[in-house]
Amino acid sequence: PLLHHGGSNIMLGCTLENCLNKFLDAEKVENYFCHRCWHGAALKYLSVTGATETDIEKIKSCGGDDHCDCKTSLHLERMPWSNSYSHILKQLIIARFPKLLCIQVQRASLDMFGESVKLTGHIAFPFVLDLSLFTPSSIGLNIEKIQMSQYQKPETSRNSGMYRLVTVVEHFGRTGSGHYTVYRSVRVASESDEGEEDCDDPCEDLSWFSISDSEVYRVSESDVLGAEASLLFYERL
Ligand SMILES: [Zn+2]
Ligand SMILES: [Zn+2]
Structure with a gap:
């Protein structure tokens, strides 16, 4: 995540897109x-x-x-x-679009005394993520020396780079201990959907559930988006 003035708080308004850009940015290794x-x-x-x-x-x-x-x-x-x-x-490149994309928001960090701290704060994340915006051609890196064909799928590829959020894992407590809860989306078979297989519409009826140990209850989409996510799972559309 982007930090607030290099401190141990996540910058207000930090988004997953900010994090991905930072993760994929060229990093100077001294x-x-x-x-x-x-x-x-x-x-x-x-x-x-x-x-x-x-x-x-x-x-x-x-x-x-x-x-x-x-x-x-x-x-x-x-x-x-x-x-x-x-x-x-040093620079990381997204070479392929995996079927399941797992993003760990690195909330474990060290403070100025070398003590491990948890970075708290909300990071906005989307229900639908376009990962193709983060491949080298879109970011405009120094790609002359990279054989692009090696990394880029041909245009005809079925892999669009579009992902749908399926699971959010939230962590409560300090680093090294605490409690994890999960938000999980579940496909709800509505009557109009019956008989239709492989419906890839990202807007189809999905219900979200919050799961904490044995407690399971239905939540709204805004509850999900409000989570202080530690792990995000996206499924390729
Ligand atoms: Zn040697
Ligand atoms: Zn070397």
Whole structure:
């Protein structure tokens, strides 16, 4: 969620769309040292500088984990390439539209003292979500280098990216403990629907129920939308 001035409260008026945009935004990762890249560079360096077969084999066979001794044992402390930390950008991309979309609103956080706190506050979420608005082509990312065909379904695909909200999970209490309740939508067979199968109309008759342990009762749509959701389940239309 978007926070209010970097504090531990969710910004007033924060929406699920805000959260998704933030989740999918490019993130600058500082002081990142990639062991894999270092090993790749080291292998090239050893080959170019005419190192012995044994040394080359050693770097090749190393799994490149964080604690290997390649740097010291192969005297590569002064290797001119890739020895320093790098600034990288990390970005997540929605590549496919899953049948069931589960969104966890990350309400567990750490305060300035390192204590775990729960981020409270309402996040507005829609009954119908268009996930295609969050795929790379719509957000306008740096996509030149990405093979779009790899990520994007062809236009003819049946997967529209439209989702219908089916379940909302709400958490009460503090992080690490508390109580979960569920709002669940149930298809109600009205008389006009009889005989019609696979009705994909998002506006068809759905009833919402609130479930807390053994207590089950019918609720209104506005009750559902008012929930301080921790988990949201959307079904692809
Ligand atoms: Zn790397
Ligand atoms: Zn190694």
